[in-house]
Amino acid sequence: MKIAILGGTGRIGEGLATRWATRHNIYIGSRDVEKAKNAACGYSCRLTDQGFECQIDGTSNKEAVEKADVAVLSVPFEAALDLIECLRPVLKNQILISLVVPMKKENGSFEYTPPEEGCAALRIQHLLPGVKVVSAYHNLSYRKLCKIDLDIDADVAICSDNEDAKQVVMDLTREIRNVRPLDGGPLKEARMIESLTPFLINMAKRNGLSDLGVKFV
Numbered sequence: 188m189k190i191a192i193l194g195g196t197g198r199i200g201e202g203l204a205t206r207w208a209t210r211h212n213i214y215i216g217s218r219d220v221e222k223a224k225n226a227a228c229g230y231s232c233r234l235t236d237q238g239f240e241c242q243i244d245g246t247s248n249k250e251a252v253e254k255a256d257v258a259v260l261s262v263p264f265e266a267a268l269d270l271i272e273c274l275r276p277v278l279k280n281q282i283l284i285s286l287v288v289p290m291k292k293e294n295g296s297f298e299y300t301p302p303e304e305g306c307a308a309l310r311i312q313h314l315l316p317g318v319k320v321v322s323a324y325h326n327l328s329y330r331k332l333c334k335i336d337l338d339i340d341a342d343v344a345i346c347s348d349n350e351d352a353k354q355v356v357m358d359l360t361r362e363i364r365n366v367r368p369l370d371g372g373p374l375k376e377a378r379m380i381e382s383l384t385p386f387l388i389n390m391a392k393r394n395g396l397s398d399l400g401v402k403f404v
């Protein structure tokens with residue numbers, strides 16, 4: 188499969204790219220092609236040094252989407268809305284994964300700040316009618332993802348109004364070591380999952396923990 192990671196130069200972008208690059212062609216997207224190429228080169232070197240074969244290229248966000256079957260929107264919320272406008276002409280049959288969490292930091296703790304549609308995923312779907320939007324990975328820690336040998340031991344709730352697209356993302360999720368995909372229902376349920384992220388960050392800080400995830404038992 189061809190996977191574009193938009194904003195793949197960032198933290199969670201690196202984690203997902205390196206987890207999938209041994210099985211799929213990865214296109215790291217960026218506003219700055221040189222930055223994307225450097226990031227792609229760095230991720231490839233890291234994997235090669237650990238004995239993995241991989242295919243990771245760096246390019247613009249637009250070209251990454253054009254080449255992809257699946258695109259991951261891996262930028263901060265406000266940036267995501269601007270980026271979507273630029274990508275609208277090239278977003279057609281791809282599956283678009285949103286892991287975007289709208290949140291702000293106030294008085295030392297994080298607060299969920301959903302748009303009027305209810306959550307980021309619904310806003311994105313509203314802006315891109317006809318695109319197969321899937322919501323996933325909001326509660327995974329980029330630090331854990333980046334350690335590619337690490338068993339993450341977490342669940343990922345996956346929400347979408349398109350069942351076929353949801354299944355594709357569930358299969359991709361199974362490839363991340365010890366991460367269990369769960370059907371989270373329609374896209375409107377993404378609100379609950381997005382809102383957990385600031386809660387997890389705040390709770391980790393209060394309890395002297397880090398990189399908390401979610402497991403349903």
Ligand SMILES: NC(=O)c1ccc[n+]([C@@H]2O[C@H](COP(=O)([O-])OP(=O)(O)OC[C@H]3O[C@@H](n4cnc5c(N)ncnc54)[C@H](OP(=O)(O)O)[C@@H]3O)[C@@H](O)[C@H]2O)c1
Binds near residue numbers: 266328
């Ligand atoms: N970090 C985590 O553990 C984690 C976990 C789950 C979900 N998330 C969500 O995943 C998304 C990315 O998080 P992150 O921590 O990886 O973010 P990040 O490292 O701060 O940023 C990711 C990338 O976004 C691009 N970007 C920044 N501002 C932009 C703008 N104005 N327009 C277009 N692109 C812009 C940058 O790429 P270029 O400069 O190369 O264009 C940057 O490398 C966020 O929505 C976050 O809520 C993060």
